[in-house]
Amino acid sequence: MKITGHPIQDYIFLLEAIITSMFYRFLLIFFPMKRIAALMGNNRTIDATITNAKEQETIQQIKIAINRTKRLALWRFMCFEQGLTAKKMLKRQKINSTIYFGLSKTPDNKLKAHAWLKAGDLFITGGKGHQQFKVLDSFS
Structure with missing residues (x-):
């Protein structure tokens, strides 16, 4: 099914990105970082490989939803919030990822x-200019 030329799945991902980003923004305002870190996953890097076209398509749809949310958000939605939001969305789709x-x-x-x-x-968020930063930590 399509609404105004876009597949319904695009709108579902957009709605998920908006709600998830608001949730993480709330957490970042009201809770200490130590509590939020527990939601990010294991403190290590996993070099997961994207094995099939379905996963690649899902990743592209999530990237698009994150970029649309960036334009629509009335709250702070910078690289940290974008990474947390996309990570949660990928996890719901059972796609492994690592946030740096x-x-x-x-x-x-x-x-x-x-x-x-x-x-x-594949870079989902924040890939542009990442080379100029020294990695302090990563979570998978």
């Missing part, structure tokens, strides 16, 4: 943080 947290220094010696999410070799 990194730091770098700006020319004026200020610290800059970044988060990015990968499933296998």
Whole structure:
């Protein structure tokens, strides 16, 4: 079934991304990071491989939903929230992923943080410019 030219699954993923991002934003405001870290998964990196076209299609749909949510969100929806939201969505689809947290220094010696999410070799969120950050931690 299609609504205005888009498959219904696109709208389902968009709704899921909006609700999940609001949930994580709420958690980040009201709960300490230690509690939120427990929701991120195991403290390690898994190099999961994306084995079939169905998983690749699902990943693409989730990436699109995250990008649409970025444009629609009236709340903070930066790299950290995007990574957490996409990770949760992939987990619901039984697709393994790893979220990375990194730091770098700006020319004026200020610290800059970044988060990015990968499933296998595919970047889901935050892939642009991730090379300039030193990985501090990752969760799978």
